[in-house]
Amino acid sequence: xxxxxxxxxxxxxxxxxxxxxxxxxxxxxxxxxxYLGGTGISSKILWDRTGPExxxxxxxxxxxxxxxxxxxxxxxxxxxxxxxxxxxxTGIWAESHSGGFFGPEMKYAGFDFxxxxxxxxxxxxxxxxxxxxxxxxxxxxxGRETDTTTDMIREQHKDPSIETATIGPxxxxxxxxxxxxxxxxxAAGRTGLGTVMGSKNVKAIAASGALGLEAxxxxxxxxxxxxxxxxxxxxxxxxxxxxxxxxxxxDLVAMINEIGRLPTKNHWTGFYEDADDIGPEVxxxxxxxxxxxxxxxxxxxxxxxxxxEGRFSRGPTGGPEYExxxxxxxxxxxxxxxxxxxxxxxxxxxxxxxxxxxxxxxxAMELWEKGIIDEEDTGGLDLSWGNVDAMIxxxxxxxxxxxxGELLSKGTRQAAKAIGNDAWKYAVHVKGxxxxxxxxxxxxxxxxxYATNVRGADHLRSLSSLxxxxxxxxxxxxxxxEKFEEISKITSPVHKGEVIKDIEDLYALVDxxxxxxxxTMWPPIYYxxxxxxxxxxxxxxxxxGDPEFVRTAAERICHLRRAYNHRLxxxxxxxxxxxxxxxxPMPTGPAKGGLPDLDYMLDEYxxxxxxxxxxxxxxxxxxxxxxLEYVYHDLARRGMxxxx
Ligand code: SF4
Numbered sequence: 001x002x003x004x005x006x007x008x009x010x011x012x013x014x015x016x017x018x019x020x021x022x023x024x025x026x027x028x029x030x031x032x033x034x035y036l037g038g039t040g041i042s043s044k045i046l047w048d049r050t051g052p053e054x055x056x057x058x059x060x061x062x063x064x065x066x067x068x069x070x071x072x073x074x075x076x077x078x079x080x081x082x083x084x085x086x087x088x089x090t091g092i093w094a095e096s097h098s099g100g101f102f103g104p105e106m107k108y109a110g111f112d113f114x115x116x117x118x119x120x121x122x123x124x125x126x127x128x129x130x131x132x133x134x135x136x137x138x139x140x141x142x143g144r145e146t147d148t149t150t151d152m153i154r155e156q157h158k159d160p161s162i163e164t165a166t167i168g169p170x171x172x173x174x175x176x177x178x179x180x181x182x183x184x185x186x187a188a189g190r191t192g193l194g195t196v197m198g199s200k201n202v203k204a205i206a207a208s209g210a211l212g213l214e215a216x217x218x219x220x221x222x223x224x225x226x227x228x229x230x231x232x233x234x235x236x237x238x239x240x241x242x243x244x245x246x247x248x249x250x251d252l253v254a255m256i257n258e259i260g261r262l263p264t265k266n267h268w269t270g271f272y273e274d275a276d277d278i279g280p281e282v283x284x285x286x287x288x289x290x291x292x293x294x295x296x297x298x299x300x301x302x303x304x305x306x307x308x309e310g311r312f313s314r315g316p317t318g319g320p321e322y323e324x325x326x327x328x329x330x331x332x333x334x335x336x337x338x339x340x341x342x343x344x345x346x347x348x349x350x351x352x353x354x355x356x357x358x359x360x361x362x363x364a365m366e367l368w369e370k371g372i373i374d375e376e377d378t379g380g381l382d383l384s385w386g387n388v389d390a391m392i393x394x395x396x397x398x399x400x401x402x403x404x405g406e407l408l409s410k411g412t413r414q415a416a417k418a419i420g421n422d423a424w425k426y427a428v429h430v431k432g433x434x435x436x437x438x439x440x441x442x443x444x445x446x447x448x449x450y451a452t453n454v455r456g457a458d459h460l461r462s463l464s465s466l467x468x469x470x471x472x473x474x475x476x477x478x479x480x481x482e483k484f485e486e487i488s489k490i491t492s493p494v495h496k497g498e499v500i501k502d503i504e505d506l507y508a509l510v511d512x513x514x515x516x517x518x519x520t521m522w523p524p525i526y527y528x529x530x531x532x533x534x535x536x537x538x539x540x541x542x543x544x545g546d547p548e549f550v551r552t553a554a555e556r557i558c559h560l561r562r563a564y565n566h567r568l569x570x571x572x573x574x575x576x577x578x579x580x581x582x583x584x585p586m587p588t589g590p591a592k593g594g595l596p597d598l599d600y601m602l603d604e605y606x607x608x609x610x611x612x613x614x615x616x617x618x619x620x621x622x623x624x625x626x627x628l629e630y631v632y633h634d635l636a637r638r639g640m641x642x643x644x
Pocket of ligand 1: 077078079294295298299300301302517
């Protein structure tokens, strides 16, 4: 009968890499209705197909590529898509999103989801074209950098419009934070899913499509889109996009340093004296030559830069985002902006997450400073703070897993374990994922975001900008005037459990739809009513017009991802922060003396989330309310639901 909801391509691919077979299947209606798309549907597939018995780099792990009903639709911005699987870096839930044009192209090629199973005996790439899909030989691409791979695929098909998602040598070589590079310089960066792809001998996925998408009621959908767009034409929006258009995310270097939250010297402090050297003005004035946008986006936050001369001279390419400027800049006390351009570009070409790479190098630099490692350990490299030459050598050595790079290719958690002594004290990660560019000692709710995040110390599942950037009307409307005073204080833990739970639910829908977080996070325009407004006319799923149904779906997705981690052993004990961010008061800068009150915020969060405060595990009634009885039965069978 086929798939009845619109806005979806209606098909997914189940790829058996062991046998080299590609199965085209109809999307399941229940997936769409209950989990929407993207991260939601991935959570259901991963729950069903992997578990504690799965090793992340074994053929049993799966790599899911997912779009959502809004991907490639006329909704702005709707160019995003995502990857999911079990992370080789953390051993738990993994997901990573990217912008660009690949996501819409994949849908126009006829597929909402791809599930890669098993391991191909030889290197292959998956080619999608107008409803067909086939595995093709990639032997001559293996070992190549990401730009060359994309060029080779386009050349092979004589089609320069093909969109690609490809891994580099890092993912092939088993670096635990190998990433997937999309359209040359956009990255699905975090949690090592490029290495999962590499472990399957899959070099790339390429898509070319001209199949259209249908809406259930096109006139009503266009009207709903106009209503949503009308919201973005106000002052709130204009002030935020002016900055994003002019500077992209580089603006965050200055903004975050100003409140003392910019990770500096391996998170020793949150204030970097040389921040101006790596910040928005110098980039905009000296290096930026163009601005780009993902599919269907009116903001265009991606900047293109050129270094005209000198050691790091380079033709036009996509510039490093805030997180890369932080990881290879302030985090390593490196104020040489041209070296950061170089390091960021090398990571893109090698297919390696810049946050984990930069953070792991910063960690090693602190061990060097403390005398925990020396030249004998590093093979003669001098890891003094800001030593650009050593950083450049290390990035190459990590990607090829040579010498000291082999140890750092495992990330801070495993490297600290192998080094021993007090190394663990300087490993700034949660659940094995290096912290992104925020410091909870300057911004209380960041502490809760990091601790509860399903993929580790990361900001993209529930970071709140409400109290940081000051949106009084939004805070009052969402949480009530009486809570405004405490919520708007970034140094207060009060009501932060409620704020983070609310934003986590919202982002679960954003990541399932799948759309960009700009417009949702900064500025906070789109909210739950956006989904009740646009999803029914687009898809025909009338239930999505009911606000309660939508809130329940968001909570269902959050609980299912959390349950996936519980089943792998995550409880309240692991939902914590690294010693530095929990026990060492901020030593300098505007946030001097700050420490997060994590226990207070966790208690409130668990209560509102419907979890047991002792363990962080979901309560039986909550799972039942969300239609997740199958989760309850599985956890109960494993003896994990007995404490209450
Ligand atoms: S705001 Fe930036 S990341 Fe988001 S869709 Fe637009 S260009 Fe892409």
